[in-house]
Amino acid sequence: MLIDDVTFIPLQAPIPSGKAYGMSKSLATARATTLVRLKLANGIEGVGECWGMPQVNIAMLPLLKSYLVGTNVHDIEHAFASMLARHYHFGVQGPMTWSISGIDMAAKDAAGKLLGLPVHRLIGGKQSATVQIYASGGYLTENSARDFEPQIEAMAKAGHRAVKIKIGVSPDNDEDRVSIARRILGPDVEIMVDINSNYTLDLARESITRLAPYKIGWVEEPLAPQDLAGYELLQRWSPVPIATGEALYTAFDFKRLIDRRAVDVVQPDLSLCGGFWQGKQIAQLASMEHIRLSPHVWGTGVGLAAAVHFVASLPVYPHASNIPRPTLVEYDLGDNPLRDAILVNPLGQSGGAIVVPDEPGLGITIDWNAVERHVVR
The missing domain is CATH 3.30.390.10 (Enolase-like, N-terminal domain)
Known part of the structure; x- marks a missing residue:
């Protein structure tokens, strides 16, 4: 041992x-x-x-x-x-x-x-056999005017029922992108948006005012992670849920945010926040304040597997048999050979869900030959 x-x-x-x-x-x-x-x-x-x-x-x-x-x-x-x-x-x-x-x-x-034993048995037990995902795409590119609609059309063709798109260039541009996404995806797909902390409080309010009629699931990282007072003011005002946390470290950072109830959805990234060690503590803090959680994932298939085990282990409290909105795991649609290609058995999604591995550990097998092709010398 x-x-x-x-x-x-x-x-x-x-x-x-x-x-x-x-x-x-x-x-x-x-x-x-x-x-x-x-x-x-x-x-x-x-x-x-x-x-x-x-x-x-x-x-x-x-x-x-x-x-x-x-x-x-x-x-x-x-x-x-x-x-x-x-x-x-x-x-x-x-x-x-x-x-x-x-x-x-x-x-x-x-x-x-x-x-x-699978990791989920080590960190809390298996609450669910599958975890729900949201498709993370709609990226900004060197030519966003050309590339945005094809990304959204691919999401629609794949049948994703929850998606996240990038915004944050300007409130005008935000509304343009969201209106296009809503038109292509239809009225029933949940759309979340991600500003990546590019706004101040006044700009975030202007953007949210424009976006609220489009039935947005959450606005992610509208403000800089250091702007706790801004998050508190925004959360009190916003008609749309506020999400943040991918740039926060350990339960100490999250406690400051959660204690002020300055957020509606916390988003720890297990590859950054302190792994399962801190992730469990963050989830407990959120649960005690009845705040939703959705882990951020933007790396390899290893980090995705960790997030799947993590979510599978979380209690559904305060819900019981009726879960209005399941805890979602981010599923990156960007071109990323490090997500699937380095695994012998990548965790693919089907019907908006990933089956939770029951094999010992994370339940994944590394293709070391594929890893070797991406090693930085």
Whole structure:
């Protein structure tokens, strides 16, 4: 049960020239992440995924290994707590927490394989055999006027019943994009929008006023993550639910937001917020304040598998047999070889749902030959 080694593998998949896509603040020219490989003394291996710049994560690894090698895999959360306590000058926002996140995923994967149990059984039990997804697309591109409608048409053709699109260029442009999406998708598809923190409070209000008639499911990251007072004012005013959290770290960050009830939907990213270790605490905080949760996912198939296990383990409280709106997992539609191609058995969605794996650990198998093709040298 002792951890024998931890390695980080930097991955990058360039996006072809002219095909960059992304958000209101920038477009992505590559998809990059850090794959974690954690090995136990008996040879069992677990995998995880870290957000952030791979080079920075790799620089953190010697410090982290000094706490982890020789630690019982079931005791790893105590090692994480020691890291945050002793190195408090680093803060929780940044590479130490990114790295902890991926290592925790890998540790839970290894522990599940050791015990013959899926991760969802280790972190709360299996509440559901499937999890519902929303399709995340409608990206801004180098030529959004040309590319937007085909993205939405593809969503409609695929039959997605809940989708998220990128906005945040301007309130005028927001309404144009949402009106197009509503026309193509029809009246019954739930549409969420993502501003990626590009607005101030006044601009967010102007945009939401324009979008409310289109029956928007939530407005994501309308403000900068540091603007807690702005979120509190916006949530009190907005006729549309407010969602945020992908740029928040550990339960400490989320507690400040949740205590003020400045949000309607919290969105922890397990590859960034502290893995399952912190994800469980964030979910408990949200549950105690009766706030919805929907994990952010924008990485590899490893992070997607982690989010599926996480959501499958969450109680449906305060609901019972009637669940008005299920907890949704983000399912990225962007061109991303790191999501499916590095897995032997990728978690595909069907009918708006993903079947929760019951195999030990995360229930995924890495194609190491495919991984090798994307390693950054």
